[in-house]
Amino acid sequence: MASETFTLTLDGVDVSAHPGETLWQVAKRAGETIPHLCFKDAPDYRADGNCRACMVEIEGERVLAASCLREAAPGMVVKSATSERARTSREAVMELLIADQPARDTSPDRSSHFWAMADSLAIDVAAVREWLPSRAARHAPTVQHVTGRDESLPHAQGHDQSHSAMRVNLDACIECNLCVRACREVQSNDVIGLAHRGAASKIVFDFDDPMGDSTCVACGECVQACPTGALMPATLVDHQGHGDSAQADRKVDSVCPYCGVGCQLTYHIQQEPSDRKGFRGQSEGEVRGPGTAEVASREGFTAPSRSSVTGFPSQERILFVEGRNGPSNQNRLCVKGRFGFDYPGHPARLTRPLIRKPGLPKGLDPDFDPAQPLTHFREASWDEALDAAASGLLELKTTHGPKALAGFGSAKCSNEEAWLFQKLVRTGFGSNNVDHCTRLCHASSVAALMECLGSGAVTASFMQALKADVVILIGCNPAVNHPVAATYFKQAAKHGTQLIILDPRGQALDAYASLSVRFTPGADVALLNAMLNVIISEGMYDESYIADHTEGFEALAASVTDMTPEAMSGLCGVAPAVIRDLARRYATAERAMIFWGMGISQHTHGTDNARCLISLALACGHTGRPGTGLHPLRGQNNVQGASDAGMIPMVLPDYQPVGDAQLRAAFEELWNTPLDDTPGLTVVEIMDAIHSGTIKGMLIQGENPAMSDPDLNHARGALGKLEHLVVQDLFATETAQFADVILPASAWPEKDGTVTNTNRQVQLGRAAVALPGEARPDWWITQEIARRFGLDWDYAHPREVFAEMAHGMPSLANITWERLERESSVTYPCPAEDAPGADVVFSDAFPRAGGLARFTPTRPLPPDEPIDGDFPTVLTTGRQLEHWHTGSMTRRSQVLDSLEPEAAASLSPGELNRLGVAPGEPLTITTRRGAITLKSRVDPVMPDGMVFIPFCYVEAAVNLLTNPALDPYGKIPEFKYAACRVTRAEKHTAEAPAQA
Numbered sequence: 001m002a003s004e005t006f007t008l009t010l011d012g013v014d015v016s017a018h019p020g021e022t023l024w025q026v027a028k029r030a031g032e033t034i035p036h037l038c039f040k041d042a043p044d045y046r047a048d049g050n051c052r053a054c055m056v057e058i059e060g061e062r063v064l065a066a067s068c069l070r071e072a073a074p075g076m077v078v079k080s081a082t083s084e085r086a087r088t089s090r091e092a093v094m095e096l097l098i099a100d101q102p103a104r105d106t107s108p109d110r111s112s113h114f115w116a117m118a119d120s121l122a123i124d125v126a127a128v129r130e131w132l133p134s135r136a137a138r139h140a141p142t143v144q145h146v147t148g149r150d151e152s153l154p155h156a157q158g159h160d161q162s163h164s165a166m167r168v169n170l171d172a173c174i175e176c177n178l179c180v181r182a183c184r185e186v187q188s189n190d191v192i193g194l195a196h197r198g199a200a201s202k203i204v205f206d207f208d209d210p211m212g213d214s215t216c217v218a219c220g221e222c223v224q225a226c227p228t229g230a231l232m233p234a235t236l237v238d239h240q241g242h243g244d245s246a247q248a249d250r251k252v253d254s255v256c257p258y259c260g261v262g263c264q265l266t267y268h269i270q271q272e273p274s275d276r277k278g279f280r281g282q283s284e285g286e287v288r289g290p291g292t293a294e295v296a297s298r299e300g301f302t303a304p305s306r307s308s309v310t311g312f313p314s315q316e317r318i319l320f321v322e323g324r325n326g327p328s329n330q331n332r333l334c335v336k337g338r339f340g341f342d343y344p345g346h347p348a349r350l351t352r353p354l355i356r357k358p359g360l361p362k363g364l365d366p367d368f369d370p371a372q373p374l375t376h377f378r379e380a381s382w383d384e385a386l387d388a389a390a391s392g393l394l395e396l397k398t399t400h401g402p403k404a405l406a407g408f409g410s411a412k413c414s415n416e417e418a419w420l421f422q423k424l425v426r427t428g429f430g431s432n433n434v435d436h437c438t439r440l441c442h443a444s445s446v447a448a449l450m451e452c453l454g455s456g457a458v459t460a461s462f463m464q465a466l467k468a469d470v471v472i473l474i475g476c477n478p479a480v481n482h483p484v485a486a487t488y489f490k491q492a493a494k495h496g497t498q499l500i501i502l503d504p505r506g507q508a509l510d511a512y513a514s515l516s517v518r519f520t521p522g523a524d525v526a527l528l529n530a531m532l533n534v535i536i537s538e539g540m541y542d543e544s545y546i547a548d549h550t551e552g553f554e555a556l557a558a559s560v561t562d563m564t565p566e567a568m569s570g571l572c573g574v575a576p577a578v579i580r581d582l583a584r585r586y587a588t589a590e591r592a593m594i595f596w597g598m599g600i601s602q603h604t605h606g607t608d609n610a611r612c613l614i615s616l617a618l619a620c621g622h623t624g625r626p627g628t629g630l631h632p633l634r635g636q637n638n639v640q641g642a643s644d645a646g647m648i649p650m651v652l653p654d655y656q657p658v659g660d661a662q663l664r665a666a667f668e669e670l671w672n673t674p675l676d677d678t679p680g681l682t683v684v685e686i687m688d689a690i691h692s693g694t695i696k697g698m699l700i701q702g703e704n705p706a707m708s709d710p711d712l713n714h715a716r717g718a719l720g721k722l723e724h725l726v727v728q729d730l731f732a733t734e735t736a737q738f739a740d741v742i743l744p745a746s747a748w749p750e751k752d753g754t755v756t757n758t759n760r761q762v763q764l765g766r767a768a769v770a771l772p773g774e775a776r777p778d779w780w781i782t783q784e785i786a787r788r789f790g791l792d793w794d795y796a797h798p799r800e801v802f803a804e805m806a807h808g809m810p811s812l813a814n815i816t817w818e819r820l821e822r823e824s825s826v827t828y829p830c831p832a833e834d835a836p837g838a839d840v841v842f843s844d845a846f847p848r849a850g851g852l853a854r855f856t857p858t859r860p861l862p863p864d865e866p867i868d869g870d871f872p873t874v875l876t877t878g879r880q881l882e883h884w885h886t887g888s889m890t891r892r893s894q895v896l897d898s899l900e901p902e903a904a905a906s907l908s909p910g911e912l913n914r915l916g917v918a919p920g921e922p923l924t925i926t927t928r929r930g931a932i933t934l935k936s937r938v939d940p941v942m943p944d945g946m947v948f949i950p951f952c953y954v955e956a957a958v959n960l961l962t963n964p965a966l967d968p969y970g971k972i973p974e975f976k977y978a979a980c981r982v983t984r985a986e987k988h989t990a991e992a993p994a995q996a
C-alpha cells in the first residue's frame with residue numbers, strides 16, 4: 001500500500017486513509033468493526049458487496065453505500081456508527097436473513113460470525129423469527145421445481161454428509177458467495193459455484209454433486225470462510241447437524257507438520273468427552289488404517305492425569321484446525337494440514353518404551369499388529385529402555401570402533417532435535433555417519449546449488465512467483481506435493497504470469513499453464529541443454545550479468561554447441577520448435593523463476609539436472625531480483641532445517657565441510673570434543689555398509705527406511721542384520737519392527753520447536769496437547785542417550801538448544817527464540833534483529849570465492865536401467881495429495897485415510913486398454929528387484945509407457961521395486977525411473993510383502 005495518506009471524516013472525526021483503502025478498512029483502523037457478512041477481512045478475499053450488511057451514509061449521496069466495496073476519498077464525510085439510516089438498513093438485512101436461518105440452538109454453528117453480527121446489532125432474534133415469515137413461506141418456487149431432482153436424496157435437500165471432513169447444511173446458507181470466492185479465487189480450485197436463479201439459487205459442488213463425490217480437494221478454505229456454518233468441519237457438528245465453532249477450550253498457534261511449504265495454523269483444542277470411545281469418537285470397528293486396536297486398556301498403559309513434559313491435561317484432543325496468516329500461506333491450508341491432525345491420537349500410538357522379546361526374529365511379520373506390539377516386545381521403564389538402547393550401541397563402538405555406528409535423523413523433527421541428533425552422532429558415536437531423508441529427496445539439488453552458487457537453499461521464496469513474468473515448473477507437481485504453494489502459482493497465472501510446465505506426466509496445473517511440455521522420462525539434461533544451446537546461439541543470454549556475477553560461461557557455451565534442438569529432440573521427445581519456443585520465453589522474460597521437485601533430483605543424473613537449471617538462470621541473469629530465482633521445492637516440513645542443522649554426513653551445520661580443519665575446529669571448540677574429519681556414509685551407503693559388515697548398530701529417529709529406501713528387500717535385509725537397532729517413533733513402523741528397543745516419541749503438536757520451510761523461513765511450533773502416556777519429546781530422548789554416552793548435556797528446553805545453534809550457525813544471525821515467539825516466522829539470512837529477512841538473495845554476490853556463481857557443463861546420460869524388451873515400461877514413484885511420505889502419520893488420520901484408503905497404480909487409458917485391464921482391476925508390476933500386485937487406476941495425464949505408484953502403502957510397497965543406483969554427487973537413488981513390466985493380475989492380493 002502506498003505510504004501517502006489523505007484525510008476524511010468518519011462519524012465526525014478526522015481519520016487518515018491510504019489510496020485504495022475501502023471505508024470498511026478505514027473504519028477498522030479507526031477502531032470500528034462495521035457489520036459484514038459477505039466480506040472477509042483476509043488476504044486475497046475480494047469484497048463482493050452482495051449482502052448489504054455494511055452500509056454507511058456518505059454526505060451528498062442519496063443512497064447508502066457498501067463500506068466493504070466503497071473506496072475512501074479525500075474529504076469524504078461518512079457516517080457509520082452515528083447514522084440512523086445505516087443502522088436501520090443493516091438491521092433490516094440481518095432480520096431478513098435471520099428469518100431464514102435455522103434457530104440458533106439447532107444451527108450448524110451457534111457461534112458463527114453471522115450470529116456474532118446479529119448480536120453486535122442487538123437484534124431480538126426470537127421476535128424477528130416470530131413476525132417475519134421464512135423464505136419457504138414467502139416464495140413458491142423451490143429448487144425441486146427448477147431441477148426436477150429427487151428431493152428425497154439427503155444432499156438434494158441441502159444437507160450433505162457425503163464428505164468425511166466437512167458437513168454441508170444449506171439451510172444456513174445466506175448465499176454470501178464467500179465460499180465461491182474462497183474456492184475459485186483464493187485456492188483456485190473452482191469446485192464451488194452458485195447455481196440457478198432467484199429463490200432457487202444455491203451453492204453447488206461441480207454439477208450439483210454431493211460434496212464427497214465432487215472434485216473437491218478438501219482444502220477446507222470454504223469452511224474457514226463461511227460466515228454461517230453452512231459449511232463446517234465434520235468434527236464440530238453432531239449427527240443432527242448442530243454445532244458450535246466455539247466449543248474448543250483453547251487454541252495454540254503452530255505450523256503444519258507435513259510439507260515444506262510450512263503453513264502456519266492454529267490448533268483448536270478440546271477436553272475429551274468422557275464417553276468418547278476409541279478413535280475420534282468412533283466405535284473401534286470403524287477405525288481404518290494400519291494398527292487399529294485399542295491400546296488404552298492395555299495393562300500398564302495408564303496415562304498420568306497431566307503430562308509431566310508439556311503440562312497439558314492428557315485428556316485433550318485437537319478438535320479442528322484453522323489456517324493462520326503466515327508468510328507462506330496467508331491463512332490457506334491443504335487437506336493434510338487442515339484435516340490430518342488426529343494421527344497423534346491413533347490407538348496404535350506408542351506410549352511406553354518397548355524392548356524386543358528374546359528369540360523373536362526381527363522384521364516384518366504378517367502377524368504383527370502395530371497396535372498390539374506386546375506380541376513381539378515387552379514394556380520397559382524409560383531407564384531400562386534407555387540403558388538398553390545406549391549400552392547396545394556403546395558395546396558395538398567399544399568392540400568395532402566409532403564407524404560401526406550410524407544414525408538416521410528425521411526431517412519431521414524440529415531444528416533443535418536435528419542439531420542434537422547430529423551432535424550425538426558426531427560427539428558421542430564419534431563419526432559423521434548421520435543422514436536423513438534429504439538424501440532421498442533433494443540431495444542432488446543441494447549438491448548442485450552448493451557447487452554452483454555456494455548455498456544449498458532457495459534463492460527466492462515461492463511468493464516471488466507472483467512478481468515473475470515467466471515461471472517454469474519442472475519435475476514437480478505442486479498441486480499434489482506443495483498444495484498451498486500451488487495456489488500461488490495458479491494466482492500468478494491468472495494475473496498474467498506465463499506458467500510453463502515441463503514434465504513427463506501431465507498434472508492439474510496444466511490447466512493454468514501457457515505451455516505444458518511433456519518430455520521423455522529421464523531426458524531432462526538433453527532438453528535443458530538444448531534450451532541453453534538456443535539461448536546462447538541466438539544471443540539471448542545476459543552478457544553483463546554473466547561478466548559481473550559468474551565464471552565458466554565459455555566452457556558451458558562450448559559444451560552445448562552440439563546440443564542443438566535438432567540433436568536433442570530425439571532424446572527428449574520434444575520438437576525442436578517447441579524447445580526454441582521454451583528457451584525464448586524464458587530468456588526474454590524480464591523476470592523469470594524456475595521451480596523444481598523430485599522429478600529433477602531423484603535420478604542418477606539428478607545433480608546434472610539441477611546444474612542445467614542453474615545454468616539457465618545464470619545465463620539469463622534470472623537470480624537476485626524480485627520475481628527471479630531458483631527454487632527446489634523442499635519436501636518434508638523441516639528438511640531444509642535438518643540439513644541446515646548438519647544432519648548430513650559430509651558437512652557440519654551450515655554446510656561446513658567436515659574435512660576443513662579450520663571450520664571443524666570451530667565446532668570442536670563449541671562442543672569441546674574432537675571431531676571426525678572424514679565424511680560419513682549416506683542413507684543408501686549405510687545400508688550397503690550393514691550388508692558388508694562395517695556398520696553394526698543404528699539409532700533411527702522418526703525415519704522409516706523399511707518403506708522409504710529403494711530396493712526394500714536390500715534395505716530391510718540390512719535392518720535385519722543390525723546387531724543393535726534403536727528406533728524412536730510415534731508408532732511401531734515397518735522400521736521399528738526390526739528394532740531391539742523402541743522409544744515412544746513425540747508428535748509435532750506435542751512439543752515446542754522451530755522448523756525451516758522451503759522459503760528459508762524459520763518458524764516456531766508450539767506444544768498444543770499433552771504427550772500420551774510415557775511418550776517423550778525427541779530432543780529429550782536424544783539427550784538421555786547422549787548422557788549414557790558420557791556427554792554432559794543438560795538442556796531444559798529447546799530454546800536453550802536454539803541458542804547454541806545460533807552460536808554455530810551464521811545463517812541464524814539475528815534470529816532468536818524470543819523473536820520467534822513474537823513474530824512466529826523470520827526468514828534467513830536476516831540483516832538485523834529489527835529487520836525482516838531476505839526473501840530474495842544474491843543480488844550482489846554469491847557466497848563463493850570472488851562472489852561469482854559457476855556454470856557447470858553437463859552431458860546427457862541414459863537412466864541407470866533403461867527400458868528394454870523384458871521391462872518395457874517406466875516405473876515412477878511419488879506422493880499423493882492425501883498421504884505423506886511412508887504414510888505412518890497420514891494413513892493413521894481418519895479423513896486422509898478415508899479419502900485414499902488403498903494403493904493403486906496409475907496408468908494412461910491407452911496403457912490400460914493395451915493390457916486389457918479395466919480401471920480397478922489388479923495389476924502386477926515387476927522389476928528386476930521384485931513384484932507387487934495392486935489395483936489399477938486410470939489417469940488421463942499419464943503418458944503411455946509409464947506407471948506411477950505412491951510409496952506410502954506397505955501392502956503394495958513400491959520401493960520393493962525401485963532402483964538403488966545413486967547419483968554420484970548427491971548420492972540420491974533413481975526413484976523416478978525403473979524399468980518394469982506391467983501385467984494383468986489374476987487376483988488382487990493386497991498382502992504385506994514377504995518378510996525381509
Ligand code: SF4
Nearest residue numbers: 173174176177179226
Ligand atoms: S455456504 Fe457459507 S460461504 Fe457459501 S454462500 Fe452459503 S453462507 Fe456463504
Ligand code: SF4
Nearest residue numbers: 256258259263334337
Ligand atoms: S501445503 Fe504443506 S504445509 Fe501447507 S497445509 Fe498442506 S501439507 Fe501442510
Ligand code: FES
Nearest residue numbers: 038049051052068
Ligand atoms: S459485507 Fe459489505 S456488502 Fe456484504
